[in-house]
Amino acid sequence: MSNILEYKGYYGTVDFSVTDNVLFGKVIGVNSLISYEGDSVQSLRKDFEDAVDDYLETCSELGIQPEKVYRGKFNVRVSPELHKTVAYYAASQGQSLNSTVEEALQQYVRSHTKTDAVR
Numbered sequence: 001m002s003n004i005l006e007y008k009g010y011y012g013t014v015d016f017s018v019t020d021n022v023l024f025g026k027v028i029g030v031n032s033l034i035s036y037e038g039d040s041v042q043s044l045r046k047d048f049e050d051a052v053d054d055y056l057e058t059c060s061e062l063g064i065q066p067e068k069v070y071r072g073k074f075n076v077r078v079s080p081e082l083h084k085t086v087a088y089y090a091a092s093q094g095q096s097l098n099s100t101v102e103e104a105l106q107q108y109v110r111s112h113t114k115t116d117a118v119r
Contacts (some may be wrong), residue, residue, distance in 0.1 A: 006048045008056070010069055012036065014044065027052065030067040076101070 038044030090100035
């Protein structure tokens with residue numbers, strides 16, 4: 001089971017506060033702070049969806065583009081030795097470094113995860 005909610009292409013965490021006896025979370029993958037809470041999974045999900053809708057409505061009212069959740073670019077820091085090894089491997093396969101890393105990530109994710117988003 002995963003502690004991730006999904007709505008309209010936005011993803012959010014699910015956490016629990018023992019002190020406050022409440023479920024809470026925040027939308028991940030955007031710079032804006034979009035948070036929500038609830039006392040049950042159903043109320044948490046509703047508050048999450050309302051928070052995403054409110055964010056999108058606010059962006060529309062202000063005439064700004066909502067942040068894209070994921071743009072397809074991110075920086076990865078690896079050791080110089082691994083960088084060299086992967087670059088050489090990519091070249092030997094006639095691929096770019098980006099396509100080699102993308103392929104490796106796809107294979108890793110396929111073999112290590114299931115789609116278990118809370119819906």
